[in-house]
Amino acid sequence: MELNVLWFILIGVLFAGFFILEGFDYGVGILLPFAGKNDTERRVILNTIGPFWDGNEVWLLTAGGAIFAAFPNWYATLFSGFYLAFFLILFGLIVRGVAIDFRSKLDNPTWRKTWDGLFFIGSLLPALLFGVAVSNFLTGVPIDANMEFVGNLFTLITPYTLLGGIVFVLVFAFHGSLFLSLKSGVEELNARVKGYSVKIGLAMLAVTVAWVICGALITGILNSVIAIVAVALAALCLIIAVALQWKGRSGLAFVASVVAILCVTVMVFAAMFPNVLISTLNPLWSLTIYNASSSPYTLKIMTIVAVTLVPIVLCYQAWSFWIFRKRVTKNDLHY
Amino acid sequence: MDVVLLSRLQFGLTTVYHFFFVPLTIGLTLMVAVMETIYAKNGNEDYKKMAKFWGKLLLINFAMGVVTGIVQEFQFGMNWSGYSRFVGDIFGAPLAIEALFAFFLESTFLGIWIFGWDKLKPMMHAACMWIVAVASSVSAFWILLANSFMQNPVGYAIRNGRAEMESFLALLTNDHLQYQYPHVITAAWATAGFFVLGISAINLLKGHDKAFFQKSMKVATVFALVGSLLVAGVGHAQGQHLGDEQPMKMAAAEALWETEDPAGLALAAVIDEETGENTFEIVLPKMLSFMMHNSFEGEVKGIHDLQAEMAAEHGEGNYIPPVTVCFWAFRVMVGAGGLMILFALAALVFNKTGKLARNRLVLKLLGLGIALPYLANSAGWILAEMGRQPWIVYGLQTVYDGVSASVSGTEVLISLVGFALIYTVLAVVDVYLLAKFGVKDVHELEVKEV
Numbered sequence: 001m002e003l004n005v006l007w008f009i010l011i012g013v014l015f016a017g018f019f020i021l022e023g024f025d026y027g028v029g030i031l032l033p034f035a036g037k038n039d040t041e042r043r044v045i046l047n048t049i050g051p052f053w054d055g056n057e058v059w060l061l062t063a064g065g066a067i068f069a070a071f072p073n074w075y076a077t078l079f080s081g082f083y084l085a086f087f088l089i090l091f092g093l094i095v096r097g098v099a100i101d102f103r104s105k106l107d108n109p110t111w112r113k114t115w116d117g118l119f120f121i122g123s124l125l126p127a128l129l130f131g132v133a134v135s136n137f138l139t140g141v142p143i144d145a146n147m148e149f150v151g152n153l154f155t156l157i158t159p160y161t162l163l164g165g166i167v168f169v170l171v172f173a174f175h176g177s178l179f180l181s182l183k184s185g186v187e188e189l190n191a192r193v194k195g196y197s198v199k200i201g202l203a204m205l206a207v208t209v210a211w212v213i214c215g216a217l218i219t220g221i222l223n224s225v226i227a228i229v230a231v232a233l234a235a236l237c238l239i240i241a242v243a244l245q246w247k248g249r250s251g252l253a254f255v256a257s258v259v260a261i262l263c264v265t266v267m268v269f270a271a272m273f274p275n276v277l278i279s280t281l282n283p284l285w286s287l288t289i290y291n292a293s294s295s296p297y298t299l300k301i302m303t304i305v306a307v308t309l310v311p312i313v314l315c316y317q318a319w320s321f322w323i324f325r326k327r328v329t330k331n332d333l334h335y
Numbered sequence: 336m337d338v339v340l341l342s343r344l345q346f347g348l349t350t351v352y353h354f355f356f357v358p359l360t361i362g363l364t365l366m367v368a369v370m371e372t373i374y375a376k377n378g379n380e381d382y383k384k385m386a387k388f389w390g391k392l393l394l395i396n397f398a399m400g401v402v403t404g405i406v407q408e409f410q411f412g413m414n415w416s417g418y419s420r421f422v423g424d425i426f427g428a429p430l431a432i433e434a435l436f437a438f439f440l441e442s443t444f445l446g447i448w449i450f451g452w453d454k455l456k457p458m459m460h461a462a463c464m465w466i467v468a469v470a471s472s473v474s475a476f477w478i479l480l481a482n483s484f485m486q487n488p489v490g491y492a493i494r495n496g497r498a499e500m501e502s503f504l505a506l507l508t509n510d511h512l513q514y515q516y517p518h519v520i521t522a523a524w525a526t527a528g529f530f531v532l533g534i535s536a537i538n539l540l541k542g543h544d545k546a547f548f549q550k551s552m553k554v555a556t557v558f559a560l561v562g563s564l565l566v567a568g569v570g571h572a573q574g575q576h577l578g579d580e581q582p583m584k585m586a587a588a589e590a591l592w593e594t595e596d597p598a599g600l601a602l603a604a605v606i607d608e609e610t611g612e613n614t615f616e617i618v619l620p621k622m623l624s625f626m627m628h629n630s631f632e633g634e635v636k637g638i639h640d641l642q643a644e645m646a647a648e649h650g651e652g653n654y655i656p657p658v659t660v661c662f663w664a665f666r667v668m669v670g671a672g673g674l675m676i677l678f679a680l681a682a683l684v685f686n687k688t689g690k691l692a693r694n695r696l697v698l699k700l701l702g703l704g705i706a707l708p709y710l711a712n713s714a715g716w717i718l719a720e721m722g723r724q725p726w727i728v729y730g731l732q733t734v735y736d737g738v739s740a741s742v743s744g745t746e747v748l749i750s751l752v753g754f755a756l757i758y759t760v761l762a763v764v765d766v767y768l769l770a771k772f773g774v775k776d777v778h779e780l781e782v783k784e785v
Contacts, residue, residue: 051450054401054442061408061438065431068412072423072497079412079419080739086413087750090406094757097402098764101394105768147420148741294424295499302428309435320443323454 003299004289007070008276010306012269014063019130019261020175021056025049027176029096029123030169032116035180035196039109040330041189042116046100047328048183053100055317057093069302073147073292074276081141081149081277082133085156089126096122124169131168134268135161135211138219140278145285147292160214167211170204171238171264175257178241181250185327194245201242208238219271220278226270234263339738341747342414345754347720349406351713352758356400358712361475361520362527363393364468366558371464375457385551386464388777389531390448395768397445399761406754408434414747418727418737422484424499425491425506429481437474441467472520479516480506485728486719487511487580498731511580514573515719521565522715525675526708528559532682533705534773536698544777545692552691556682563675570672571626578627578635581729583645583654584722586638587661589623590616598623598635603666606659611639649730656724664718671711678704 028049036042049056068075079086095118103115139160142151177197184190212231215221222228237260244253272278276292279285293299367390374382408430411419419426447455448463455463483506484491490505491498500506532555535548578585586592590604592612600622605615621631638655645654682701685691691698723729727737 047450051446053446055439055446057405058434058438058442061405062431062434064408064412065427065434067427068419068423069427069431072419072427075412075423075427076416076419076739077741079409080414080416080741083413083739083742083746084749086409087753090409091753091757093405094402094761097405098398098761101398102764102768105395105772146740150741294427295494298424298428298500301500301503302431305428305432305435313435313439317439317443320447323447324450 003296003303004293005274006303007066007293007299008269008273008289010310011063011066011070012265013310014059014066015269016262016265018056018059018063019265020258021052021059023127023172023261024176024179025053025056026123026127027172027174028180029119029176030127030173031176031180031193031196032123033120035177035189035193036116037189037192039112041186042112043104044184044186044189044328044330045180046103046119048180050100051320051324054097055320057097066302066306070294070299071276071287071289071292072294074287077143077147077149077277077287077292081143081151082136082156084153085129085133089129092122092125092129094122095119096126127169127172128165131165132156132161134168135164135215137268137277138164138215138221138271140219140280140286142281143277143279143285143287144281147285147287150281160211160218163207163211163214167204167208170200170207171257171261174200174204174241175254175261178245178250178254178257181245182254183328185329194248194250197245198242201238201245205235205238205242208235221267221271224270224273227267230263230266230270234260234267237263338742338744338747339734341744341751342738342742343734345747345751346410346414347717348751348758349403349410349754350720351716352762353400353403353407354712354716355709356396356403357471357475358519358523358526358708359396359530360393360400361468361471361523362525362558362562363389363396363530364464364471365524366527366531366554367393368461368464368468370554371457371461375461381547381550384547384777385554386461388547389551390464391772392530392534392769394445394449395765395772399765401442402761403758413750414739414742415727415737416739416741418732421497421732421737422728424497425484426481428500428503429477429506433474433477437470437477440470441474444470472523475519475523476516479519480509480512482719483509483512483515485726486515486723488728488731493731498728510576514569514576518566518569518573518715521562521569522708522712523562524558525562525566525679526712528555528557528562528679529675529701529704529708531555532559532678532701533703534769536701537774539692540695540698540702541774543775547777549686549692552682553686556679556686559675560679560683563672563679567672567676570669575627575629581723582636583638583641583656584661584718585627586636586641587656587658587722588665588718589635590658590662591623591635591637592639593637594634594640595637596624596634597621597632598627600626601662604662606662608655608658611655652725652733654725656722661718661722664714664721667714668711668718671707671714675704675707675711678707 028045032042032045036045099115099119099122103112136156141149142155144150174197177193177200180193181190221231237256241253241256241260244256274289275286276289277287367386370382371386373379374386444463444466451460487509489509490500490502492501531551535552538548539545590601590606590613591598599618599620602617602619604613607614623635624633625631627635642654646652678701681697685694685697725733727734
C-alpha cells in the first residue's frame with residue numbers, strides 16, 4: 001500500500017482510539033455534576049477513569065504528532081486555521097487535567113465544587129469543539145491557493161457544525177454513562193446513571209440522525225461507499241446500544257457504542273479521502289494526502305516506528321485495563 | 336500588535352512555564368523509583384513512606400507538566416505554521432515518536448502506579464515507577480533532538496521549498512544533542528535533588544519527623560551533588576562547542592562586540608545595544624580565551640564581525656540576538672549553577688558530620704536553594720532560544736518566515752492573555768499544594784494516601 005494512504009488510515013486509527021477512549025472520559029466528566037449526588041459518589045465517578053484518562057489523552061497527542069510528522073501542511077493549516085478553537089480546546093484540557101488531580105487534595109466543599117465544575121467544563125468544551133471541528137472536516141473550510149485558512153472562528157461555527165458538536169457531546173455522554181455503569185460498584189449511582197443513559201441515548205439518536213441527514217445533503221458522505229456503510233453501521237450500533245442499556249446489558253451496550261464511534265470515525269475519514277482538509281473556495285486548493293505529506297523517506301521511517309510501537313502500546317494499555325478491571329466501590333477513594 | 340513578537344512572547348511564556356515542571360518530573364521519578372526499590376528489596380517501611388511522601392509531590396508536579404505539555408504539541412502548528420511547513424518533514428517525526436515511545440509509557444504506568452499500591456507486588460509496583468522515570472528521560476531525548484535541529488540543522492536537504500530529511504541517523508547523532516541532552520538530564524537530577532533537600536530542610540526547621548527528612552536528604556544530596564557537578568562540566572564543554580557551532584550566541588552571551596585575541600571575560604557590563612558597545616564593564620583579562628580554547632591565547636570573534644559574516648552569507652539584515660538578555664541570562668545560569676555546587680557540598684559535609692539537622696543557617700539556605708535550579712534552568716533556555724534569534728532554524732529560516740500567516744495579532748493577544756491568566760492561577764495553586772503536602776509531619780501520612 002502507498003505510504004500516504006497508510007498514514008491517512010493510521011491517523012484515522014489514532015483518532016478512533018482517541019474518540020473511543022477519551023470519549024468515555026469526556027462523557028464521565030460531562031455526567032459528573034448530574035450523576036454524583038454527594039462527594040463520595042463524585043470521587044467514585046472520577047476514580048472509574050482515574051488510572052486511564054491520562055493514557056487515553058495521549059491518543060490525541062499522538063494523533064497530533066502523527067499529523068505533524070506525516071502531513072506537515074495539514075498540521076500547519078489546521079492548527080493555525082482553527083486557532084481560537086484549539087485555544088479553547090487547550091484551555092479545556094488544561095483545567096480538566098489538573099482538576100481531576102487536585103480536587104480531592106483539600107477537604108473543602110468550595111474547593112471541590114470548583115474543580116468538579118472545571119472538570120465538567122473541561123470535558124464538555126473539547127467534546128463540543130471536536131464535533132464542530134470534525135463537521136468542518138466534512139463541509140470543508142475556506143483555504144486559499146497557498147494552503148492558508150482565510151476565515152475566522154465564526155466561519156467554523158454554522159448550524160451544521162454546531163449540530164455536530166452536540167452529537168459529539170451526546171455520543172460521549174452516552175458512551176461515558178455505559179462506562180460508568182460497567183465500572184461503578186455503587187448501586188444507587190448505577191440506577192441513576194442507567195436512567196440518564198437511556199434518556200441521553202434517545203436524544204443522541206435523534207440528533208445524530210439529523211446530523212447525518214444534513215451531512216448527506218451538504219457534505220460528501222454519499223460519495224463514498226465505505227462512508228455510507230460505516231454510517232449505517234454506526235446508526236445501527238447506536239440503536240442496539242441504547243436498547244441493550246435499557247435491558248441492563250451495559251457490557252454489550254459498551255461494545256456496541258465502541259463500534260459505533262469507530263464507524264463514525266471511518267465515515268469521516270472515508271468521506272474526506274483523499275483530502276485531509278477540503279477547500280470550499282476551489283477544489284484544487286484542498287489539502288490532500290499527496291500535497292500535504294512528508295517526503296517518502298520520512299514516511300518510511302515513521303512507518304517503521306509506528307508499526308513497531310503501536311501494538312506494544314495497545315498491549316500495555318490493555319494490561320492496565322485488566323489490572324483495574326474490578327468495579328470502583330466506596331472503599332476505593334484514595335487518590 | 337506585532338504577530339511575531341506576540342507569538343514569541345507566548346511561546347516563551349508557555350515553554351519556560353512548562354519547563355518549571357519537566358526537570359523535576361525527570362529527576363524525581365528517578366528518585367522515587369530508587370526509594371521504592373530499596374523498600375521493595377529489603378522491606379524497610381521508611382522507604383515506602385518516602386516513596387509515598389515524595390511521590391505525592393511528584394504527582395502534583397506531574398499533572399502540571401502534563402497539562403502544560405499538551406500546549407507544546409499543538410502550538411507549533413497554531414503559531415508557527417510557516418515553520419511547521421518548512422521543517423515538518425524533520426521536526427514532526429521526533430514529536431510523534433516522543434508521544435508513541437514515551438508519553439504512552441509515562442501516563443499509562445503512572446496511572447498504574449497511583450492506583451496500584453494494593454494490586455501489584457512491591458517489585459512490580461516499583462518497576463512501574465522505573466518505567467515512568469526512563470520514559471520521561473526518553474521523552475526529553477526526542478524533544479531535544481527536535482530542538483537540536485533548530486539550533487544546528489543536520490541530515491537535511493532543501494527540496495520542494497522545505498527542509499526534507501536525508502538521514503535519520505544524522506538527527507540522532509547531532510553534535511548539538513550530544514551536549515544538550517546530558518546538560519538537561521543532569522540539570523534535572525540536580526533540580527530534584529535541590530527540591531527534596533529544600534523541602535526536607537524546611538520540615539527540619541519546623542521540627543517535623545527528623546529521621547525521615549534526614550534520610551530523604553541523604554538520597555537527595557547524591558542527586559544534587561552529582562547533578563550540579565555534571566551539569567557544570569557538560570555545560571562548559573557545550574559552551575566551547577557552541578563557540579564553533581553558533582559563535583553569535585556565545586558572543587552575545589559574553590557581550591563581546593569586537594573580535595579579540597586574547598579575549599577578556601566580562602563579569603558585568605552595561606550594554607548599549609543601539610550603538611553596539613559596552614559603556615562600562617568589569618573584565619577578567621584573557622579569561623574568555625581560556626574558557627573557549629583552554630589557553631590564555633586564541634581569537635574569539637565579536638558580534639560586529641559575525642554580523643558582517645552573516646550578512647555576507649544570508650543577505651542584508653540584523654543577525655544580532657538580544658545581547659543584554661543573553662549576557663545576563665548566561666550569568667544567572669552560571670551563577671546559580673555555581674551556588675548549587677556550593678550548596679550541595681555543604682549538604683554533603685554537614686550530613687556526613689551529622690550536624691545538618693541542627694544547623695539552622697544551612698537549613699534555611701537549603702530551603703531558599705530550591706529556587707536555584709529553577710533560575711538556572713529558565714535562564715539556560717532563555718539563552719539557548721533568544722541566542723539563536725532572529726533564526727527559528729539556525730541559518731535556514733527566521734522567525735518572521737516561521738510565524739503563522741493566517742493568525743492575526745488580536746487572536747494571539749487573546750490566547751496570550753488567556754494562557755497568562757490560567758498559568759498564573761495554576762502556579763498559585765501548585766505552590767499552595769506543594770507547601771501543604773510538602774511541609775507537614777509525616778506521621779499524618781495516612782496509609783491509604785498516595
